[in-house]
Amino acid sequence: MKVEKIIKNKKQFLDLLLLADEQENMIDRYLPSGDLFALYDDDLKSVCVVVPINSETCELKNIATYEKYQSKGYGRALINFISDFYRNDFKTMLVGTGEVSRILAFYESCGFEKSHRVRNFFIDNYDHPIFDDDIQLVDMIYLKKDLQEQQGCSLQGIFEQI
Template identity: 65%
Template sequence: MEIKSIYENKKQFLDLLLLADEQESMIDKYLERGDLFALYDNGLKSVCVVTQESEDVCELKNIATYEKWHGNGYGSKLLHHIFLHYKGKYTTMVVGTGDSPWILRFYEKNGFRISHRVKNFFIDNYDHPMFDGGIQLVDMIYLSKVL
């Protein structure tokens, strides 16, 4: 297994990034200013993007693993890599996600704790209704982790 930092041609990972954030115009808001990491294990399995939000806080803007590789620990391995990468540079990492039980469990299992909620985020910021597991995403749930 290898995790690489990607500095150029970040859009080559768009198909995978769209699995976690299905509107390209939203990805365009953070992709170039963010750090992109790609996890390979006999081919590309998972990617994530992290942005600086303040002097002390970074944000995990996107993390995605190809669906056929879900449950193999690739997302968690990628998270642990970025925790170590940013430890000492930032004090806190935050992530915003939809109100989906399986996604919230994933983040909580990896040390994040629910911080706050932004009402109607998905309705106000996306050009189409978003669903996860048949449930429409409405509010953005923010979680944080001390690094």
Template identity: 50%
Template sequence: MDIRRVDEHRKRDHLPLLLLADEQEGMVERYLTRGTMFALDMDGATAGVCVVTDEGDRVLEIKNLAVDPAYQRRGLGRALIEFVADRARGRFDTLQVGTGDSPLTVPFYEACGFVRHHRVENFFPDNYDHPIVEAGVLLKDMVYLRREL
């Protein structure tokens, strides 16, 4: 397993993975150019990606975290989070993530040490051009979780 920073051809080379975590390309484009992107490689292939942005006030936000389904449930998402957290310590105080209130994603982040912080009501209907459904749940609000570094 190798984690590397991606500076070029982010969209061209990694869009299918990015769309696993954020299924509307226009939303991905909003943060992709201003964020820092990392890719996790295994067996000569990119198995996962993570995009983070500096939100000010020493807060670093995970905007996109995706692992190829063929590599899921092997700890790679957690490895990307720990890599980002280790690199951010000393420069940031908080790592946060916004996600839908889904039975798949919220428990994953809580298991990685994040706690619920706040929510943005109607985020998904207001920002996406189609309904977003995850694990049979229609996503409405964005839930923000935080982890102190």
């Protein structure tokens, strides 16, 4: 496995980013200013975008794994990598998601804990109803992770910037 930080042509990963955020103009709000990481294990498996919020906090805005590679540990590996990557720069990482038990449980298993809720986020910011696991998303549920408590990640040694 290797992780690459993508500097140019970030939109080439749009098909994968759209799996996690299905409205392109929402991705356009954070992709230009965000750091895009791609995880490869022979071929591309997962991507994520992280943006700084302030001097102490960054936010994981998008993380997506191709469906045929889901539940194989690639998303978790990418979260471990970025947690380690940012731990000297930020104290806290946020991630926002819909109120879907499976997804909340995944983030909690990666060391995140529930933080706060933004009411009607999906209704107010998307031009159509958003569903996940047949559940209409309404509120954004934010989780947070203390990056200072993280241990080193084995992927750090195979990081490339392109």
